[in-house]
Amino acid sequence: MLSSEVVLITGAAGKIGSSTAIEIAKNNGKLILSDISNQDLIILKEKIVKYTKKENIFLIKSDVTTTEGxxxxIFESKKHFSKITSAIHCAxxxxxxxxxxxxxxxxxxLSQDFKSQLGGAIIFSQKIIDHFLKEGGxxxxxxxxxxxxxxxxxxxxxNTNMNSPIEYSAIKAGIISITKWLAKYYKNKNIRVNCISPGGIYDSQPEVFVNKYRKSCTNIGLLEPIDISGMIVYLISDNARSINGQxxxxxxxWSL
Ligand SMILES: NC(=O)c1ccc[n+]([C@@H]2O[C@H](COP(=O)([O-])OP(=O)(O)OC[C@H]3O[C@@H](n4cnc5c(N)ncnc54)[C@H](O)[C@@H]3O)[C@@H](O)[C@H]2O)c1
Structure with a gap:
């Protein structure tokens, strides 16, 4: 499904990034896997070579909280594969x-988190879309x-030591807003910008939390990364060509 795609994933070694990388490899896409942790990228590549040729994978350590990073x-990725057709910002x-x-x-x-998560997402969008425009979309x-x-x-x-920070809510609402803004701003440029809002992923949370969370859901409760990555593959495929700014x-x- 993705044989003509060159997909850049930031935060590729994380839960959503690594699952997405595997699904893209299974769908024959080329991969640019970027993360701040080089060691985790090397481990990830060992898992992915089961699904694709090693020439289809480019690893690059980068900090996506800085403009230079x-x-x-983007510069090194273009040099390696000559183009990038899709980007998934999971860092x-x-x-x-x-x-x-x-x-x-x-x-x-608080400012640091807004800068690195929301500011980083905006500057990453600015730079990657600049590349997309030069490539025709x-x-x-x-x-x-x-x-x-x-x-x-x-x-x-x-009865847990978990919480959901106020800044997380503000940043994530901001991510939805910048998605809509970007999709409309780049009208008629063959650019599509979408975002996904996952529920919680199971990550050894306390049982008391897992059980309460499950009661707010319909069939599954906490998710597995594959529940997210399948949708990301769909969103970057041509099957999703009418989906923009969503x-x-x-x-x-959970949210019903
Ligand atoms: N895990 C969940 O339950 C969940 C639920 C909803 C939304 N999300 C969102 O999904 C996204 C990914 O979450 P995840 O669960 O995969 O996180 P994760 O912590 O498993 O992975 C994040 C990755 O980002 C990398 N990273 C951190 N700082 C970086 C930097 N400066 N530059 C480059 N890479 C950096 C980390 O090394 C890590 O590999 C986040 O935006 C998160 O808010 C997660």
Whole structure:
């Protein structure tokens, strides 16, 4: 399905990034796998070579919270495969304050999270779409969250040390907004920008949370990364050519 695609994934070594990389490899797309952790990229490549030739995979360490990091990533990727046709922005940089309670948060680290997550997503969009325009088009997928479409279900976190930070909600709502903005701004340029809002992914959370979360859902509860990556493959395929500027909620009915 993706044999003519060269797909750049940021945060490729993470839960959503790595699952997406595997699904793209299975669909014959070429992969540019970028992450701040080189070691994790090497481990990921070992998993992916089961599904594609190693020449179809380019690994590049990069920090996508800086303009230079993003520019270098795109420059080196173009040099390697001569083009990039799609990009999935899965990188998830977090400050040392991430996860602190609302009462504890401080402005300097709050600014750092807004800069790296939301500012980073905007500058990544600016730079990758500039490349797409030179190539005659392209597809960009951002990752928001169910926390970007409504208030957290605070009751799910009772008796755990988990929380859902206020800045996460603000950043994820912002991701949905920039998706719509970009899709409309680049009208008639053969650019598609969409985002997905996944529900929580199972990651050894406490049982008390898992059980409460499940009760808010319809069939599954916490998701597996594959529940997200299949939709990303679809979004960058030609089957999704009419989908632009959308936020697709993948949450097993959590938000109903
Ligand atoms: N996991 C979930 O339950 C869930 C649910 C909804 C939405 N999301 C969203 O999905 C996206 C990906 O989440 P995930 O669960 O795969 O996260 P993850 O922590 O598993 O992976 C994130 C990856 O980003 C990389 N990274 C961190 N800082 C970076 C930087 N400065 N430059 C480049 N790479 C960097 C990390 O090394 C890591 O490999 C995030 O935007 C997250 O908010 C996750």
């Amino acid at each position: 993003i520019e270098n990533l 998830y940089p977090r400050s040392t304050q991430w996860g602190k309670s609302f009462e504890e948060i401080k402005l300097d680290l 392209g597809k960009l997928v951002h990752i928001s969250s169910i926390q970007g479409i409504g208030a957290p279900k605070f009751e799910h976190y009772e 936020n697709l909620i993948l949450d097993d009915g």
